[in-house]
Amino acid sequence: MAPNQVVTIVGAGPAGIAAALTLAEYGVPAILIDEAEHIGGQYYKHFGVAPGSSRGRELDQLRQQGRERLTALERSPVEVRLGTTVWGFFEPNRLALVADDQVEVLEAPSVLIATGAIERVAAFPGWTLPGVMTAGAAQRVLSHDGVLPGRRFVLAGTGPLLLAIATQIVEAGGDVAAVVDCVGLTAPVRGLRHAQAVVGQPRRLRQWAEYRRALRRAGVPYFHDYTVVEARGEGELREVVIAGKDAEWNIRPETRQVLEADTLCVHFGFTASTELAQLAGCALAFARERGGWYVAHDDGMRASLPGFYVAGQVSGIGGADLAEATGALAGLTIAYDRGVISAEVYHRETRPLRRTIRQGRAFARMLNEVYTPPAAIARLVEPTTVLCRCEEVASSQVDQAVSAGVTTLNGLKRRTRCGMGFCQGRVCSQVLGSYLEHRYGVAPEEAGVFNARVPLKPVPLGALATIPDDET
Numbered sequence: 001m002a003p004n005q006v007v008t009i010v011g012a013g014p015a016g017i018a019a020a021l022t023l024a025e026y027g028v029p030a031i032l033i034d035e036a037e038h039i040g041g042q043y044y045k046h047f048g049v050a051p052g053s054s055r056g057r058e059l060d061q062l063r064q065q066g067r068e069r070l071t072a073l074e075r076s077p078v079e080v081r082l083g084t085t086v087w088g089f090f091e092p093n094r095l096a097l098v099a100d101d102q103v104e105v106l107e108a109p110s111v112l113i114a115t116g117a118i119e120r121v122a123a124f125p126g127w128t129l130p131g132v133m134t135a136g137a138a139q140r141v142l143s144h145d146g147v148l149p150g151r152r153f154v155l156a157g158t159g160p161l162l163l164a165i166a167t168q169i170v171e172a173g174g175d176v177a178a179v180v181d182c183v184g185l186t187a188p189v190r191g192l193r194h195a196q197a198v199v200g201q202p203r204r205l206r207q208w209a210e211y212r213r214a215l216r217r218a219g220v221p222y223f224h225d226y227t228v229v230e231a232r233g234e235g236e237l238r239e240v241v242i243a244g245k246d247a248e249w250n251i252r253p254e255t256r257q258v259l260e261a262d263t264l265c266v267h268f269g270f271t272a273s274t275e276l277a278q279l280a281g282c283a284l285a286f287a288r289e290r291g292g293w294y295v296a297h298d299d300g301m302r303a304s305l306p307g308f309y310v311a312g313q314v315s316g317i318g319g320a321d322l323a324e325a326t327g328a329l330a331g332l333t334i335a336y337d338r339g340v341i342s343a344e345v346y347h348r349e350t351r352p353l354r355r356t357i358r359q360g361r362a363f364a365r366m367l368n369e370v371y372t373p374p375a376a377i378a379r380l381v382e383p384t385t386v387l388c389r390c391e392e393v394a395s396s397q398v399d400q401a402v403s404a405g406v407t408t409l410n411g412l413k414r415r416t417r418c419g420m421g422f423c424q425g426r427v428c429s430q431v432l433g434s435y436l437e438h439r440y441g442v443a444p445e446e447a448g449v450f451n452a453r454v455p456l457k458p459v460p461l462g463a464l465a466t467i468p469d470d471e472t
């Protein structure tokens with residue numbers, strides 16, 4: 001590949017930014033694209049409204065770090081295109097973009113996919129009620145708009161982000177009625193098998209201890225090995241029912257409690273945003289230790305398709321530090337593949353990154369093992385519980401499809417319209433996967449993933465009308 005050919009990076013989160021800055025360092029031209037109006041992805045926070053006001057210690061810190069990345073990008077020759085959604089990929093090597101209601105088709109012989117992850121949710125009675133949202137959505141309202149999305153919160157689910165966001169809500173003055181963690185106190189013992197991985201992450205451990213202290217100081221009740229079982233209310237959330245459970249998600253009825261709340265934030269970890277990679281034809285792989293499906297890649301972050309690279313959460317769930325290291329590695333690999341740097345420089349520069357990535361993956365393996373909910377979480381589902389909220393498909397309809405012989409996500413899509421709505425299956429694929437596995441013993445590899453289709457994200461019809469004639 002010619003050294004001066006432009007690299008198109010999709011996703012300006014920690015991974016995409018690190019890749020762009022690395023490419024800039026070696027003089028490889030790059031375009032960095034993101035659908036958001038700001039750089040930083042899900043990690044470096046952006047204050048859209050009242051930018052001068054504090055959102056609490058942690059969000060302020062993340063925002064400051066994001067500003068430092070922005071300054072570095074502004075000083076670099078990288079072309080940054082924000083508010084620009086990649087909604088399609090067409091042979092050979094053309095990306096369809098939309099910005100300001102205008103479609104553009106971009107020649108992209110070399111693409112780095114750093115599209116991140118979305119939060120994993122669970123289906124339970126009442127999960128589609130107004131007032132129930134993902135923890136990340138609540139965090140976004142707080143960091144971007146500077147307001148809390150409710151008055152009295154319950155946070156339920158699993159994983160470090162749940163704890164982080166509970167702390168951020170408390171720091172912003174919110175009333176947190178409870179944190180309901182579906183992982184038990186014995187989980188760290190299971191994690192001890194990964195003791196070395198934990199020891200290598202002092203910053204993350206310190207952070208975890210700080211969150212627990214802050215929540216204790218604020219008097220927030222913390223329930224271990226509990227789960228949300230129902231969200232109740234007429235047209236809006238009023239009550240959250242929680243209960244203790246065992247490892248197989250059998251509810252202990254005597255522990256049921258009803259908590260008053262107007263906002264329930266759920267978060268059950270992450271799932272990689274693989275759609276663009278799938279559309280282009282890059283192979284996926286499945287591993288629970290990577291958080292489920294991710295884009296397969298070699299040890300230089302090359303995807304299976306020539307000219308395609310990946311970095312960050314889309315290459316396996318592992319957090320911001322790992323995302324940055326994989327982004328920098330992908331940038332170096334591209335420079336090396338183009339002959340811009342020698343093998344000697346490549347090996348020297350990638351050695352410390354590979355060490356960071358090894359440690360980061362070991363830590364992520366532990367987190368994914370301890371915190372990714374098992375398929376038995378689908379025990380929360382009742383016959384009338386909606387599994388695909390865009391198309392309002394209840395579990396009983398899925399049961400009918402299965403009794404007619406359907407066992408794959410794409411089969412369910414054809415039979416029930418699951419995954420055909422606004423989110424294109426991003427939300428319901430995990431819910432359906434757990435349901436099929438728990439209720440019918442269908443392994444995730446057999447259930448598969450929803451096929452990716454254009455448009456990957458909603459595109460206004462008026463914008464489609466602007467496609468140049470020679471491209472239609």
Ligand SMILES: Cc1cc2nc3c(=O)[nH]c(=O)nc-3n(C[C@H](O)[C@H](O)[C@H](O)COP(=O)(O)OP(=O)(O)OC[C@H]3O[C@@H](n4cnc5c(N)ncnc54)[C@H](O)[C@@H]3O)c2cc1C
Pocket residue numbers: 010011012013014015016033034035036040041042043044084085086087114115116117118119136137139161164273276311312313314319320321323456457
């Ligand atoms: C809602 C949410 C909140 C989070 N908050 C935190 C937090 O507070 N602390 C923490 O440690 N971790 C947080 N995380 C975890 C976070 O994913 C990682 O820590 C880190 O941001 C991963 O970096 P990344 O570059 O891989 O992906 P991201 O940071 O997710 O960046 C991916 C970028 O790709 C863009 N993108 C995706 N698809 C397209 C497309 N088709 N066209 C154009 N652009 C596209 C997205 O807009 C996004 O900016 C959060 C994750 C989510 C989903």
